[in-house]
Amino acid sequence: MSSGKVAIVTAGGSGMGAAAAKRLAADGYHVAILSSSGKGEALAKELGGLGVTGSNQSNDDLKRLVDATMEKWGRIDVLVNSAGHGPRAQIIEISDEDWRKGMEVYLMNVIRPVRLVAPIMQAQKSGSIVNISTTWVFEPSEMFPTSAVFRAGLASYTKIFADTYAKHNVRINNVLPGWIDSLPATDARRDSVPMGRYGTSEEIAATIAFLASDGAGYITGQSIKVDGGLTRHV
Numbered sequence: 254m255s256s257g258k259v260a261i262v263t264a265g266g267s268g269m270g271a272a273a274a275k276r277l278a279a280d281g282y283h284v285a286i287l288s289s290s291g292k293g294e295a296l297a298k299e300l301g302g303l304g305v306t307g308s309n310q311s312n313d314d315l316k317r318l319v320d321a322t323m324e325k326w327g328r329i330d331v332l333v334n335s336a337g338h339g340p341r342a343q344i345i346e347i348s349d350e351d352w353r354k355g356m357e358v359y360l361m362n363v364i365r366p367v368r369l370v371a372p373i374m375q376a377q378k379s380g381s382i383v384n385i386s387t388t389w390v391f392e393p394s395e396m397f398p399t400s401a402v403f404r405a406g407l408a409s410y411t412k413i414f415a416d417t418y419a420k421h422n423v424r425i426n427n428v429l430p431g432w433i434d435s436l437p438a439t440d441a442r443r444d445s446v447p448m449g450r451y452g453t454s455e456e457i458a459a460t461i462a463f464l465a466s467d468g469a470g471y472i473t474g475q476s477i478k479v480d481g482g483l484t485r486h487v
Contacts (some may be wrong), residue, residue, distance in 0.1 A: 259283045260331035260465065261322055263309045263366055266292030270335030270387055272454035273461045274300065280357035280462055282331065285322040287314065309334070309362045316379045326376060331465040334363045334384045339399040347398060356400025360406050367414065367425075372421040374435045377415045381465045382425040384411065385457070388480040390429060408476050415474030424473035430457050431480025447482035 259282060262274040266288030278284045284302035286293035297304030303325055307314025322329055339358035340351035346360055363384050373378025386404045393401030401434060407427065414425050432442050434451045441469060443451060444468075460479050478484055 257283075257326075257328075258330040259285070259322060259326045259328050259368070261285045261318065261329055261360065261370065262289070262293075262333040262335065263287045263318075263336060264289075264335035265289045265333070266296060268335070269430065269433065269454045269457045270333065271296055271403070271456035273333045273335070273385075274302075276455070276458035276462045277331065277333070278302065278477040283326050283467075285318060285400075287318045289294075296471070309336075309366065310357050312365055312371065313456050315369055319366070319373075323373070329370055329373050330377075330380055332366060332374075332382045333461055333465075334366060334382070336362045336385060339403075341397060341399065343427065344395065344398050352399065356403050358399050359403035360410070363407055364410065364456050368481075371414075371418060371423060375418065375421045378422050380423045381469070382414075382423070383461045383464045384425070384427045385461070386427040386429050386476065387430040388484050389477060390427075390476050392484055411476070412474045424464075424469070426469075426472060426474070428457060428460050428464065429476055429477040429478045429480065431478070431483040433457060443485060446480070447485065450481065452479060452481055 261275045262270050264270045265274045265286040274284050274286050278300040284300050285303050286297040289308045291306050294304030294306050305318045339355040387400050389401050390404045411425050411427055432451045434453050
């Protein structure tokens, strides 16, 4: 691939976001990373890229990231939207405030950066957006109520965006991880997976890299499960 391609990764300081940044850099992308902890800046420096310390819940921080990326490289070919962890509680015990927090973490984390990057990709007539979601989108778990609810909304947002921007050769897809090694491991969770193990952040990153690539050039509007067969019947 061309060494001139550029990828942005939000919430990329650790976990699956960091793994995606490393994989894209290994594939030849220039990488710009946003994280709130400062780890993204350190990783970007290690990868020879650009790091911004800030939040994907801030329009101003995201604009700083996009503006700095465009100033440095003049294009954005890939946007990877990762996320932190939202509130968890029994379904009727979640407060209004925590539902709003869940929306910020699991839905607005995509809507905000896409709003900034989509016009750039449209002008380029090319681009790929990949959102890290969850395998429990279509068969929700009571363990992750705010995640399941708002990422179901993300699935709808993704389809509408795909309908609107496919004609501009701008693609969008969701990756749906199951039990991944960036989460605490338990025997019960491991035993629930037909493959008998947790997935790795690197396996999620490989799926993201594929969806970002020209090899996935005819794939848009999809939600792709990467869960070891956990939701094989859904």
